[in-house]
Each structure stands twice: as structure tokens, then as C-alpha cells.
Amino acid sequence: MDRRIAFLASRSDVARDALAALSRAYGNVTPEEADVIVALGGDGHMLQTLHETQALPAPVYGMNCGTIGFLMNEYSETGLLERLDVAEIETINPLSMRAMKADGSSEMHLAINEVSLLRQGPQAAKLRIMVDGRERMEELVCDGALVATPAGSTAYNYSAHGPILPIGADVLALTAVAAFRPRRWRGALLPKTCTVRFEVREPKKRPVMADADGHSVRDVVAVEVTTAPDITHSILFDPGHGLQERLLREQFV
Numbered sequence: 001m002d003r004r005i006a007f008l009a010s011r012s013d014v015a016r017d018a019l020a021a022l023s024r025a026y027g028n029v030t031p032e033e034a035d036v037i038v039a040l041g042g043d044g045h046m047l048q049t050l051h052e053t054q055a056l057p058a059p060v061y062g063m064n065c066g067t068i069g070f071l072m073n074e075y076s077e078t079g080l081l082e083r084l085d086v087a088e089i090e091t092i093n094p095l096s097m098r099a100m101k102a103d104g105s106s107e108m109h110l111a112i113n114e115v116s117l118l119r120q121g122p123q124a125a126k127l128r129i130m131v132d133g134r135e136r137m138e139e140l141v142c143d144g145a146l147v148a149t150p151a152g153s154t155a156y157n158y159s160a161h162g163p164i165l166p167i168g169a170d171v172l173a174l175t176a177v178a179a180f181r182p183r184r185w186r187g188a189l190l191p192k193t194c195t196v197r198f199e200v201r202e203p204k205k206r207p208v209m210a211d212a213d214g215h216s217v218r219d220v221v222a223v224e225v226t227t228a229p230d231i232t233h234s235i236l237f238d239p240g241h242g243l244q245e246r247l248l249r250e251q252f253v
Contacts, residue, residue: 002081003035003036003081003084004027004029004033004034004035004036005022005026005027005028005029005034005035005036005037005038005080005084006028006029006030006031006033006034006036006037006038006058007019007022007023007026007028007038007040008031008037008038008039008040008045008049008052009039009040009041009045009065010040010041010042010044010045010065010066012041012065012066014065014066015040015041015045015065015066018040018063018065018075018077019040021077022038022040022077022080025077025080026080026081031052031053031056031058032056034056034058035058036058036059036060036061036084036236037049037053037056037058037059037060037061038060038061038062038063038080039060039061039062039063039072040062040063040065040075041062041064041065041066041072042064042065042066042067042069042072043066043069043070043071043072043155044066044214045062045066046060046062046071046072047071047112047113047213047214048214049062050112050233050235051110051112051213054094054110054231054233059089059234059235059236060233060234060235060236061073061083061084061087061235061236061237062235063075063076070154070155070246071151071235071243073236073237073238073241074238083238084236086238086239087236087237087238087239088236088237088238088239089234089235089236089237090151090167090234090235090236090237090243090244091232091233091234091235092112092149092150092151092167092232092233092235092243093149093192093227093228093229093231093232093233094110094111094112094149094227094228094231094233095110095111095112095114095115095147095149095172095212095225095226095227095228096108096109096110096111096225096226096227096228097109097110097111097115097210097212097223097224097225098223098224098225099210099212099217099220099222099223100220100221100222100223100224101217101218101219101220101221102203102204102219102220102221103219107215107217109212109213109215109217110212110213110228110231111149111152111212111213111215112149112151112152112213112233113148113149113151113152113155113156113157113213114146114147114148114149114152114155114156114157114213115146115147115210115211115212115223115225116144116145116146116147116156116177116210116211117144117145117146117198117200117208117209117210117211117220117223118143118144118177118208118209118210118211119142119143119144119206119207119208120207120208120209120218120219121206121207123205123206124141124142124143124180124206125140125141125142125143125144125145125200125206125208126139126140126141126200126201126202126206127139127140127142127145127198127199127200127201127208128140128198128199128201129145129174129196129197129198130196130197130198130199131190131194131195131196131197132194132195133195133197136188137182139181139201140176140179140181140182140185141179141180141181142176142177142178142179142180143177143178144176144177144178144208145174145175145176145177145187145198146160146162146173146174146175146177147172147173147174147175147190147196147225148162148165148172148173148175149165149172149227150165150166150167150168150169150171150243150247151167151243153165153173153247154246154247154250157173157175158250160175160176160177160178160186161175161186162175162186162187163175163189164247164250165189165247166244166247167243167244167247168244169192170191170192170193171189171190171191171192172189172190172191172192172194172196172227173187173189173190174187174188174189174190174196175187192227193227194226195224195225195226196224196225196226197222197223197224197225198222198223198224198225199221199222200220200221200222203219203220203221207219208220210223
């Protein structure tokens, strides 16, 4: 089956060379014209591509031209059309972050992997945690905290000793980053449908920043995180190498 392919490459020399070679072999159309979008780079470029093309119907197939490729397939210049014909599709929903700042303004951003709060200075952060309007922790003293999706659970969340979540699980991981009090508290599993609210205590003395997939907001006083069920990202993987298999494999390394 012939497919109209849009190739989108990161800025690395390796990805740019791959873009030139693949465009010669298969042609290259705009993302708006494409039946499938092929992202060339690492996981960071894949996340950027998913965000930039979320309003388009074409699924995204990643090929690894970077250093980290959990969301990517192996790179090859040959057999691409055949690989696309048999690729398996995974659908995921991002998180929506509303970050409220000390000056009274707020920012909205989406995150496919996680929303994180991190201390902005030398002092540990003090966070109050609310889930669906109910206080669940009066005060968490920490370097930070994050809410991760199943797709993002092997990224920063896993480095912070959070759990790996199966794709399709209707849960989110709430994970502490270097919790000081309660000592060694690592977090909780939360329903996918819940709203998590972090309130920053002593924000002038202990400033905090929030981040959603690289979109950072400084000097936040409160952050609300919820799943965006009306937004769906479609990602293609080679057979036997989908997110579910990768998540399982990661746990038995």
C-alpha cells in the first residue's frame, strides 16, 4: 500500500542525514497531507512531534536517530513501507497542567510523559497535595514531585523510583523526588480520572517551578494536573516492540 509520508527530523546531523536519504527513497509531504508521520530523532523529538501534530489524524512512527529511543523503532532506510503496513498502533492520552504563578497569572500545557514540580532554589520545597478536592498530604518536604502517565512511567518517574505502569492501566503515578518528610515517601497510584492539585507552601522562601514535557513555568504557587481524555495520540510500533512489551522488558533488565 502506498502511503504519503511526512518526515520530521530533529536538529542532529544524524537525523538530518536520515531525512535526506528517506526523502529521496519515499518522497516527503507536509504533515497535513500525510497518511503517516515519521519522526527521526530521539524520545525528546518524538514528544515534540506528537505535541505539534496532535490535531492531525495521521499516526506517528518514530525511528531512532538519537541517544534515547523508548518511544522509537530501530532506524533502517529499507523496507519502511512494509514496516508501516504491519505496525501496531498504541493510543495514549496526555496530561493537562494548569500552573498558577505568584503574580496571579496562569499557564496551561500538555504532557505526554509527566508533569513535575521541582524546587527552584537551595531550599527544599514544601507541597500540600489534594486529590479531587480532598487533602491527602498536608505537607511534603522534598526536592519535588511528579505525576506520570503509563507511557511516561519509565522516564523521569522511574528514575525517581516510581512504579512502571502498564499501558492501558487507568492509573497515574504520583511520585516524590527525594522526599525528606515523610521520610522515604515515594508516592501513590491514582485513578486516571482524578485531579491532583499541588499547593506550594512558603513560595517566596522556597520557590518552585513546574514542567510539562519541557514547558517550564517558574514561581508557581499551585499546580493542577488532570488527564485530557479529549486528546488522543496514536503511535506506531514494529510488531512485538510496542509500549506494552517495552514496559514489561524494562522491568526484567
